[in-house]
Amino acid sequence: MDVSVRFWEPGKEFQRIEQEVMATMRDVLSKGDLIMREQMVDFERNLAAFVGTADAVGVSNCTDGMRLLLEAAGIGPGDEVITVSHTFMATMAVVHQVGATPVLVDVGDDHVMNVDLVEKAITRRTKAIMPVHLNGRLVVMDRLMEIAHKHDLLVIEDSAQALGGAYLGVRGGAWGLAGAFSFYPAKLLGAYGDAGAIVTSDTQLANRVRELRDHGRISKTGYSGWGWNCRLDNLQAAVLDLKLKKVPDWINQRRRLAAIYDEELADVGRIKRPAGPDGGPHFDIYQNYVIEADRRDELVAHLAARGIETLVSPGPIPNHKQPVGLDHFHLPKTEDLCTRVLSLPLNNELDEEQVLEVAAGIKGFYS
Numbered sequence: 001m002d003v004s005v006r007f008w009e010p011g012k013e014f015q016r017i018e019q020e021v022m023a024t025m026r027d028v029l030s031k032g033d034l035i036m037r038e039q040m041v042d043f044e045r046n047l048a049a050f051v052g053t054a055d056a057v058g059v060s061n062c063t064d065g066m067r068l069l070l071e072a073a074g075i076g077p078g079d080e081v082i083t084v085s086h087t088f089m090a091t092m093a094v095v096h097q098v099g100a101t102p103v104l105v106d107v108g109d110d111h112v113m114n115v116d117l118v119e120k121a122i123t124r125r126t127k128a129i130m131p132v133h134l135n136g137r138l139v140v141m142d143r144l145m146e147i148a149h150k151h152d153l154l155v156i157e158d159s160a161q162a163l164g165g166a167y168l169g170v171r172g173g174a175w176g177l178a179g180a181f182s183f184y185p186a187k188l189l190g191a192y193g194d195a196g197a198i199v200t201s202d203t204q205l206a207n208r209v210r211e212l213r214d215h216g217r218i219s220k221t222g223y224s225g226w227g228w229n230c231r232l233d234n235l236q237a238a239v240l241d242l243k244l245k246k247v248p249d250w251i252n253q254r255r256r257l258a259a260i261y262d263e264e265l266a267d268v269g270r271i272k273r274p275a276g277p278d279g280g281p282h283f284d285i286y287q288n289y290v291i292e293a294d295r296r297d298e299l300v301a302h303l304a305a306r307g308i309e310t311l312v313s314p315g316p317i318p319n320h321k322q323p324v325g326l327d328h329f330h331l332p333k334t335e336d337l338c339t340r341v342l343s344l345p346l347n348n349e350l351d352e353e354q355v356l357e358v359a360a361g362i363k364g365f366y367s
């Protein structure tokens with residue numbers, strides 16, 4: 001069966017911008033600028049300006065970025081971190097990796113942290129909250145920051161899926177103490193392999209992450225203690241810097257296509273669409289266009305038979321029900337969503353015709 005609508009198209013995107021990418025790579029490679037050189041510093045500066053923070057620090061991937069942030073913020077054994085299960089596993093994993101305990105709260109109708117549940121989850125051990133801006137939609141951050149200030153808690157944003165997404169005009173990553181981004185190839189801003197960055201306006205924290213990502217080094221021969229090797233490749237940084245300039249256009253395109261999905265699927269009673277692109281204080285960037293669907297798995301098969309790729313994530317087994325020692329949490333909304341969520345194709349290369357084809361496939365299934 002030929003695939004007519006791919007879920008993501010990294011090869012096609014490369015072909016469209018091939019000349020610029022190859023020119024950038026040729027320049028970097030012929031200069032021999034391979035590890036933490038000026039191209040990475042340029043990218044960090046441009047990323048911080050885009051997000052609206054004082055600093056950005058390039059790292060190997062978002063997971064490492066979040067782990068280094070927790071470590072740099074002094075979170076470790078005996079501490080609790082409040083987050084969600086309805087995310088990619090990495091959010092909870094990093095809390096475990098620093099020796100702290102993940103405390104999970106449920107999500108709301110928009111699939112992100114239900115802020116109303118956070119205060120009840122706070123104990124004497126709580127040190128931080130990690131909201132996840134899933135699918136490119138921000139958590140209700142003004143309320144979350146109020147709760148954090150009241151209880152003296154740190155906020156570290158998992159912004160892996162939300163580059164350019166905003167709430168009340170403030171971008172994801174710029175609300176809390178720090179945020180972390182993923183440039184995994186399927187992301188809006190994708191590298192040619194793994195890559196990530198953290199952002200913060202706390203210069204001390206940024207510098208601490210700079211040390212930790214590079215073996216604890218503070219000078220050519222001096223170390224501040226143990227560290228890791230979690231550097232962002234210079235070659236990847238140069239390409240990311242080039243692609244960052246295209247991000248505003250890519251966001252507009254995604255929001256335009258999301259609006260078409262919304263319009264086309266408005267009358268399909270058996271699915272629930274995500275909140276619309278003009279969702280009041282929210283500016284969603286649609287890293288994923290996620291519907292809730294009755295008979296989800298049959299719909300997946302129906303679309304696949306028509307050459308349309310979709311993605312079930314997270315699910316069908318919720319992350320806290322995986323063998324990671326967190327199955328004592330009861331999260332009804334999360335558990336229900338994992339049987340119903342379906343990401344429809346929405347990538348930088350998708351066009352209107354393809355969106356109409358996907359929508360027609362869905363309407364055909366339920367008619």
Ligand SMILES: Cc1ncc(COP(=O)(O)O)c(C=O)c1O
Nearest residue numbers: 061062063088090160182184196
């Ligand atoms: C919500 C979320 N958090 C964290 C990550 C981890 O990012 P990375 O693969 O760059 O480590 C991802 C990646 O898919 C993600 O979607």
